[in-house]
Amino acid sequence: MTNSLKVAIAGLGTVGVGVVKILESHKDLIAARCGRPIEIVAVSASNRARDRGVDISGYQWFDNALDFAEQDNIDLVVELIGGSDGIAKELAQQSLEAGKSFVTANKALIAHHGASLATTAQEAGVALRYEAAVAGGIPIIKAVGEGLAANKMNLIYGILNGTCNYILTQMESTGQGFGDVLAEAQRLGYAEADPTFDVDGIDTAHKLAILSSVAFGTETDFNSIYVEGIRRIEAVDIEYAREIGYRIKLLGLARLGSNGLEQRVHPAMVKLEEPIAQVEDAFNAVVAEGDFIDRTFYQGRGAGEGPTASAVVADIIDIARGHMDAPFFVPASELVKAEPVPMDDHEGAFYIRLHVQERPGVIADITSVLKDRNVSLDVMLQKGHELDGSVYVILVTHVTRENIIMGALQEIAGLSSVQDEPLTIRIENL
Ligand SMILES: NC(=O)c1ccc[n+]([C@@H]2O[C@H](COP(=O)([O-])OP(=O)(O)OC[C@H]3O[C@@H](n4cnc5c(N)ncnc54)[C@H](O)[C@@H]3O)[C@@H](O)[C@H]2O)c1
Ligand SMILES: N[C@@H](CCO)C(=O)O
Ligand code: NA
Numbered sequence: 001m002t003n004s005l006k007v008a009i010a011g012l013g014t015v016g017v018g019v020v021k022i023l024e025s026h027k028d029l030i031a032a033r034c035g036r037p038i039e040i041v042a043v044s045a046s047n048r049a050r051d052r053g054v055d056i057s058g059y060q061w062f063d064n065a066l067d068f069a070e071q072d073n074i075d076l077v078v079e080l081i082g083g084s085d086g087i088a089k090e091l092a093q094q095s096l097e098a099g100k101s102f103v104t105a106n107k108a109l110i111a112h113h114g115a116s117l118a119t120t121a122q123e124a125g126v127a128l129r130y131e132a133a134v135a136g137g138i139p140i141i142k143a144v145g146e147g148l149a150a151n152k153m154n155l156i157y158g159i160l161n162g163t164c165n166y167i168l169t170q171m172e173s174t175g176q177g178f179g180d181v182l183a184e185a186q187r188l189g190y191a192e193a194d195p196t197f198d199v200d201g202i203d204t205a206h207k208l209a210i211l212s213s214v215a216f217g218t219e220t221d222f223n224s225i226y227v228e229g230i231r232r233i234e235a236v237d238i239e240y241a242r243e244i245g246y247r248i249k250l251l252g253l254a255r256l257g258s259n260g261l262e263q264r265v266h267p268a269m270v271k272l273e274e275p276i277a278q279v280e281d282a283f284n285a286v287v288a289e290g291d292f293i294d295r296t297f298y299q300g301r302g303a304g305e306g307p308t309a310s311a312v313v314a315d316i317i318d319i320a321r322g323h324m325d326a327p328f329f330v331p332a333s334e335l336v337k338a339e340p341v342p343m344d345d346h347e348g349a350f351y352i353r354l355h356v357q358e359r360p361g362v363i364a365d366i367t368s369v370l371k372d373r374n375v376s377l378d379v380m381l382q383k384g385h386e387l388d389g390s391v392y393v394i395l396v397t398h399v400t401r402e403n404i405i406m407g408a409l410q411e412i413a414g415l416s417s418v419q420d421e422p423l424t425i426r427i428e429n430l
Contacts, residue, residue: 002035005320006073008042010065010091011080012052014189015105015132016045018309019078020054023316030313034320041073065091069098076101076319078312082193084108096120096128103315105132105308108197111206114213114220115335118327128327129315134207135160135284137307138300139314144288145214145329151290153215157253157430160207162190162282162303163198164230164250169280172238172247178231190282190303200229201250201265208252208263215288216256216338217330221263224340228266232423236383237353240394241269241425244379246351247277248425260339262346268428269351275299276430287430344403349378349427352395352409357417366393366418369411375400390419396427 007023009016023030023040031037043056044065062068065087068077077095079102081088088109095102097120104110110117110130121128131141135158144153159165163185170181182199185191190198197203209222230250241248246269255262270277275297279285284302289295301307328335356362363382370377379396397405409422 004037004039005034005316006039006041006075007078007316008044008062008065008068008071008074008076009040009078009080010044010068010087011082012043012045012056013080014305015308015312016080017052017054018305019080019312020056022309022313024054030317034317036320038316038320042068042071044068066094069094069100074100076103076316078316079104079106079109080312082106082108084112089113092117092128093120096124096126099124099126101127101129101319103129103312103319105130105312107133107203107206107210111209111220111222114210114328115332118332118335121327122332127319127324129318130210130327131315132308132311134210135286135298135300136162136302136304137310138284138286138298138302139311140211140286140288140298141214142314143296143298144211145325148288148290148293148296149329151292153256153288153290155253155255155289156211156215156286157251158286159249159276159279159284160204160252160286160302161198161201161250162284162301163192163195164204165279165284165302166190166282167199168230168233168238168248168250171233171235175235185282188282189305199231201227202229204250204252204265208254208265211252211286212254212261212263213328213335215254216261217328217335218256218261218338219335221261221338221340224261224263226264226266226343230267233267233425236392237351237423237425240353240381240383241351242272243381244351244396245272246270246427247272249276249279251428253428256338257341259345260341262341264343264346266426268426270428270430274430344401346402346426347399348402349399349429350397350405351425351427352397353423354393354395354412354418355390355420356393357419358389358391359417362417363393365415366395366412369408369415370395370397373404373408375404375408
């Protein structure tokens with residue numbers, strides 16, 4: 001067998017410990033598959049003494065992971081710390097510049113700095129890999145970047161955040177409140193260090209920015225993504241969605257058309273019979289559509305120790321095998337800058353939940369605002385729900401434009417009988 005690939009790991013939390021477990025327990029299997037052993041030689045984390053359930057005494061300990069860059073006996077650095085800047089970014093930059101390949105699960109880092117890190121990797125002649133960063137254990141980067149490489153990709157969308165999908169599924173099946181379910185997702189190791197990144201849609205947007213680049217060969221453009229999270233979704237919305245044949249999912253969607261690149265993240269109603277509506281708990285799913293392949297669908301575990309570490313180790317194995325694809329599958333200099341499509345141009349049907357005082361003329365006032373803007377209604381329901389003198393009014397519109405519906409809602413919110421800010425959920429007939 002040829003020389004071993006010598007690996008250093010920075011960060012020994014949920015994912016880092018998972019990577020150590022796989023590389024040690026599947027040592028022989030992996031060596032046979034690569035034609036050479038993969039050896040952990042060094043580790044770094046914030047606390048050396050913490051009991052992690054794995055033995056790290058055989059690896060060289062570094063108080064500062066940035067010192068990896070100077071070590072001649074390290075071929076590849078694995079970053080499992082997190083954060084778009086700070087130590088993670090410095091470690092990426094310094095490791096690549098020192099000629100070491102770099103593997104990460106850090107979507108914030110790649111979404112913000114993917115293009116510049118890809119340039120650095122290319123100049124140094126080393127690999128930069130991030131399969132675990134998007135949809136955890138689903139090999140979606142490989143599937144799109146390699147498996148669908150013959151196609152011009154049109155559309156990619158999916159459930160990209162395990163924590164949110166877990167919360168929405170548990171709220172529906174157990175009737176538990178948002179906070180309790182989020183705490184459970186944190187306990188299970190799904191949530192980000194700052195769980196607002198999960199519930200406010202930022203984590204999904206990080207992953208979508210990366211998927212867009214891989215699918216369309218465009219520069220990662222996180223800042224142009226329209227982002228809305230799941231905080232305002234209540235059990236009643238999940239229940240009403242079901243009554244009208246839909247389930248609520250947090251989707252990330254990117255489409256490249258003649259008008260530019262559409263990228264949006266928000267809760268969406270998907271038809272109950274669609275495969276994506278069946279994706280439960282911390283599972284993720286991705287639909288990728290290319291001109292010759294048509295639609296493909298991928299599902300698997302999107303978060304947690306084992307699935308995420310599985311993707312990290314797959315990247316390490318790829319590098320051990322000598323696969324040196326460009327990080328975004330085209331040379332970094334060929335990534336194109338796409339014009340973002342404004343959210344106002346979005347067209348679709350909308351679910352609207354209004355909380356109104358029950359008195360004569362309320363419905364007429366609401367419908368007259370919609371009539372003035374030519375918005376036609378598909379469904380209208382009134383729900384008592386034991387509210388004190390008030391009711392929920394649920395509207396489902398026919399297809400209309402985002403700017404028209406948002407203007408109408410602003411006017412409706414100003415009506416004296418309307419309490420609380422109206423809630424809108426976009427209906428996706430994908
Ligand atoms: N947990 C998941 O399901 C999951 C899935 C996909 C991707 N990710 C990504 O993987 C990365 C790690 O996530 P995690 O869940 O394992 O986080 P975690 O909080 O469990 O672990 C982070 C680790 O980094 C260490 N660390 C912090 N500062 C450090 C420093 N300066 N030097 C060295 N180590 C330092 C901590 O001690 C800890 O061991 C993040 O980028 C996250 O977004 C996590
Ligand atoms: N916090 C992320 C981890 C996986 O990237 C999630 O819940 O999906
Ligand atoms: Na993945």
